[in-house]
Amino acid sequence: MDHNKTKNASEGIAPMGITTLNETVLSNQPESRYECPVCLNWLRDPVITTCGHKFCKSCITSWLKNSGHCPIDNINLSMKVDIFPDNYTKREIQEQRMSCPFAAKGCAVKVTPLDLDAHISTCEYNQPESSTQPNIEIPCSFVAVGCKETFDNQEDANSHLHNDVLSHMSLLMNAYSKIKIDNDMSNMDAKAQEALLWDAPDKDGNQSTTPPINDVNPLIRALYERVVVLEQRNREQDIVIANISKQLSAFAVAKMKQNNDMLLRYCMGHYIWKVDNFRARLDAMLKDHNKMLYSPGFYTSPNGYRFCVRLNISPQNPKYFALLVHLMKTENDDYLDWPFNGRISFAMINQYDPEYTQRDTMMSDSTLVAFRKPTTEICLRGFGYSEYAVVDDIMRNGFVKNDVLIVKVETRFPLSCDHRCAEAGKRIKPTNLVFQTLTSAPRPSRQMHGTNVNTSWTFKMAVLSQLIGFANRFSRAPC
Amino acid sequence: MANIAAKRIKREIIEVVKGEEGVLKLELVNNAWTDLLGEIAGPPDTPYEGGLFKLEIKIPETYPFNPPKVRFITKVWHPNVSSVTGAICLDILKDQWAAALTLRTVLLSIQALLASAEPNDPQDAVVARQYIENEPLFELTARHWTNVYANGPTVVWEFNQKVQTLLEMGVDEHNARVALSTYNWDVEGATEQIFS
Structure with a gap:
C-alpha cells in the first residue's frame, strides 16, 4: 500500500514536468483556494477579510499600508477590524504533503507546501542545470580568456579545470598581455582618445571592442573635424583682432587729436608752430600766391582768446613772407x-644758431577791426607784418631744418586796460615802437579775392626799414 | 528586486503563457525579472483589429504593492495613449491599482482600453479632439496607424500618398504621419507646421 501511494504521488506530479525551472516553480502552484492573490503563492499565516478574501498576513499588511481597500473588490478595509486569522485554512495547508519535484531523480523528501521552496533550493538532487537539462553543455569557466572546451556535466568540467592548468595559464598570460598592450596604446594615444570623443557615432562601437590601431580612419576624421573647428575659431579670432585693432587705431587718432587740442587750449598763449614739409609748401605758395598756411587755433588761456597764425607770400612783394595773427571765434x-x-610776439627760430632768431613784438590796437570780437570763424582781418622776412633768407640762413620751419608766437594777456597802458609804457622799448606801425591786413578769402593789404605809405616805409635790419641780421648768419 | 516581486512575475508569466493563446504574449527582457515585453492583439471590431501591439513593462521593486509601469512601444493613435511616448492613461496603472491584479489582467485591461476609448480623460489631447470632432476620420487614422506600425490589414491609400508627398519634401516618415494625423490629413496645414 505504502509503495503504491508513493508511486501515485510521484505520478501526480510528474506529468507537470520537472525538466525546466519554470515548471519547477509551477509544480509548486497552489490550488486557488490556498493561493494568496497578492504573492500568488501558498497562503502563509492566512488571514481572511470581512469581504471574504484570503491573503498572507504579511501581504495584506503591506498592501494596506498604502491603500485602504481590498486588493480584489476594492471594499474599504481596516487592518484592525476587518482582518482575522484564518486558522482553518492554515491547518489545511500544513496538513498537505508535497513530494520534492526532484523525486524522479531520487529525492524522497515530502514537505508541506510552505516549506517546499526552501527544500528545492537546498535539495541535493537540485544540481544546477546539469541534472535537469542534460542536453545543455557546460562551458569551461575560462571561456572568457579563450578556452573553448564544453562538457556534458560538472564532473568533466572539474577534471578539465584540474588537468589543463597549464593551457589555462597561457591563455591568461595572453589575455593579460593583450590588455597591457591595449592599455599602453590607450595611454600613448591619450590625445587620440580625446579626439575620438569628438567622433560621437563611432564612440560606442569602436572604443571598447576594437583595439585603437583599427581606429585610424575615425581618428583621422575626428582630427580633421577638430582642425576644421580650430580653423573656424582661428578665423573668428582674426576678425575679432582686426576689429579690436581698428578700434584701437581710431582710439589712438582720437587720443592724439585730443592731445593736440589740449596743447592748443592750455598753451597759455605761447604757441610754437612747426611747419613741416616746408619746401613743398613754399613751392606751392610760390606757384600760387593765393595759397596760405594757417596754424591751428591756440588759446591765450583755457577760456581765453583764440588766435591762429598765418604765413603766406606777401601779395605786394612776392619776395617776402607775410606773417600775421588772426583772432578766431571761441565759445567764450x-x-x-x-x-x-595785449601784446603779441613773433619769433622765427633760427634752428642752427639761436642768436639769429628773429623776434618781434607788437601791441594790439583797439581801433583795428582785427581785434574786435570775430564775426566769422576766423576774423577776416589779421594783424602782423605784410612783409615779414625775405623768402630766400629764410630758406638759406638756418631757419629751416629738416624741412621744418618753426614760428613761436606769444600773446600776453590779460592786462586790465589801465594796467596794460602802464605796462606798455614801462616795458616796451623805444626800438620796439617801430613795429607797432603794423599792418592790419584783411584776411584774404581762400579763393584769394581782395587780398590787397591796406598799408599806408608810412606804414610801408616802417616795414621796409625793419626788413632791412632783418636782412642785415640774416647776412650775419653763419650758414 | 524583492523576493516576492520576482516570484510573482515568474508565476504571472506562466499564467499568461498558459492563458489565451495568440491574444496575449509576455517575454522576459532580462534575467532580473524587472523588464518585460508584452504583446496584445488589437480587439476585433475596432480600428486596431488585426494589429499586434508591443508594450514595455517595467516591474518596480515594490511590486505588487505598486503597479507595473507599462507603455506602448508600437505607435498607437488612441485618445488615451500618447502618440509620442506611448504612455497609457489607465486608472489601474495609477491610483486604482490593486495587488490582486496581475500582468495578465493589466494586458487585458489595455486591450479593453483600445476597444473603448475615454476621450474625456485623454492622454493625447490632439487625438482626443479628433475623436470628439470627427470620429470617422479618427477611426481611419487609427486604422492607418495600425496598418503601418502594427501590421494591421487595412491599407489607407489616400493617407499613404499624403505621407509620401511629405516624404518627397524630405520630411521624416513618422514626423510626416504625426503632422498629417494632427492636421486631419490636411497636407498644407501639416507642411506649414513641419516647416515653421
Missing part, C-alpha cells in the same frame, strides 16, 4: 573783453 567770446588788448 561773449564773456571776454573786446577789443582784444
Whole structure:
C-alpha cells in the first residue's frame, strides 16, 4: 500500500514536468483556494477579510499600508477590524504533503507546501542545470580568456579545470598581455582618445571592442573635424583682432587729436608752430600766391582768446613772407573783453644758431577791426607784418631744418586796460615802437579775392626799414 | 528586486503563457525579472483589429504593492495613449491599482482600453479632439496607424500618398504621419507646421 501511494504521488506530479525551472516553480502552484492573490503563492499565516478574501498576513499588511481597500473588490478595509486569522485554512495547508519535484531523480523528501521552496533550493538532487537539462553543455569557466572546451556535466568540467592548468595559464598570460598592450596604446594615444570623443557615432562601437590601431580612419576624421573647428575659431579670432585693432587705431587718432587740442587750449598763449614739409609748401605758395598756411587755433588761456597764425607770400612783394595773427571765434567770446588788448610776439627760430632768431613784438590796437570780437570763424582781418622776412633768407640762413620751419608766437594777456597802458609804457622799448606801425591786413578769402593789404605809405616805409635790419641780421648768419 | 516581486512575475508569466493563446504574449527582457515585453492583439471590431501591439513593462521593486509601469512601444493613435511616448492613461496603472491584479489582467485591461476609448480623460489631447470632432476620420487614422506600425490589414491609400508627398519634401516618415494625423490629413496645414 505504502509503495503504491508513493508511486501515485510521484505520478501526480510528474506529468507537470520537472525538466525546466519554470515548471519547477509551477509544480509548486497552489490550488486557488490556498493561493494568496497578492504573492500568488501558498497562503502563509492566512488571514481572511470581512469581504471574504484570503491573503498572507504579511501581504495584506503591506498592501494596506498604502491603500485602504481590498486588493480584489476594492471594499474599504481596516487592518484592525476587518482582518482575522484564518486558522482553518492554515491547518489545511500544513496538513498537505508535497513530494520534492526532484523525486524522479531520487529525492524522497515530502514537505508541506510552505516549506517546499526552501527544500528545492537546498535539495541535493537540485544540481544546477546539469541534472535537469542534460542536453545543455557546460562551458569551461575560462571561456572568457579563450578556452573553448564544453562538457556534458560538472564532473568533466572539474577534471578539465584540474588537468589543463597549464593551457589555462597561457591563455591568461595572453589575455593579460593583450590588455597591457591595449592599455599602453590607450595611454600613448591619450590625445587620440580625446579626439575620438569628438567622433560621437563611432564612440560606442569602436572604443571598447576594437583595439585603437583599427581606429585610424575615425581618428583621422575626428582630427580633421577638430582642425576644421580650430580653423573656424582661428578665423573668428582674426576678425575679432582686426576689429579690436581698428578700434584701437581710431582710439589712438582720437587720443592724439585730443592731445593736440589740449596743447592748443592750455598753451597759455605761447604757441610754437612747426611747419613741416616746408619746401613743398613754399613751392606751392610760390606757384600760387593765393595759397596760405594757417596754424591751428591756440588759446591765450583755457577760456581765453583764440588766435591762429598765418604765413603766406606777401601779395605786394612776392619776395617776402607775410606773417600775421588772426583772432578766431571761441565759445567764450561773449564773456571776454573786446577789443582784444595785449601784446603779441613773433619769433622765427633760427634752428642752427639761436642768436639769429628773429623776434618781434607788437601791441594790439583797439581801433583795428582785427581785434574786435570775430564775426566769422576766423576774423577776416589779421594783424602782423605784410612783409615779414625775405623768402630766400629764410630758406638759406638756418631757419629751416629738416624741412621744418618753426614760428613761436606769444600773446600776453590779460592786462586790465589801465594796467596794460602802464605796462606798455614801462616795458616796451623805444626800438620796439617801430613795429607797432603794423599792418592790419584783411584776411584774404581762400579763393584769394581782395587780398590787397591796406598799408599806408608810412606804414610801408616802417616795414621796409625793419626788413632791412632783418636782412642785415640774416647776412650775419653763419650758414 | 524583492523576493516576492520576482516570484510573482515568474508565476504571472506562466499564467499568461498558459492563458489565451495568440491574444496575449509576455517575454522576459532580462534575467532580473524587472523588464518585460508584452504583446496584445488589437480587439476585433475596432480600428486596431488585426494589429499586434508591443508594450514595455517595467516591474518596480515594490511590486505588487505598486503597479507595473507599462507603455506602448508600437505607435498607437488612441485618445488615451500618447502618440509620442506611448504612455497609457489607465486608472489601474495609477491610483486604482490593486495587488490582486496581475500582468495578465493589466494586458487585458489595455486591450479593453483600445476597444473603448475615454476621450474625456485623454492622454493625447490632439487625438482626443479628433475623436470628439470627427470620429470617422479618427477611426481611419487609427486604422492607418495600425496598418503601418502594427501590421494591421487595412491599407489607407489616400493617407499613404499624403505621407509620401511629405516624404518627397524630405520630411521624416513618422514626423510626416504625426503632422498629417494632427492636421486631419490636411497636407498644407501639416507642411506649414513641419516647416515653421
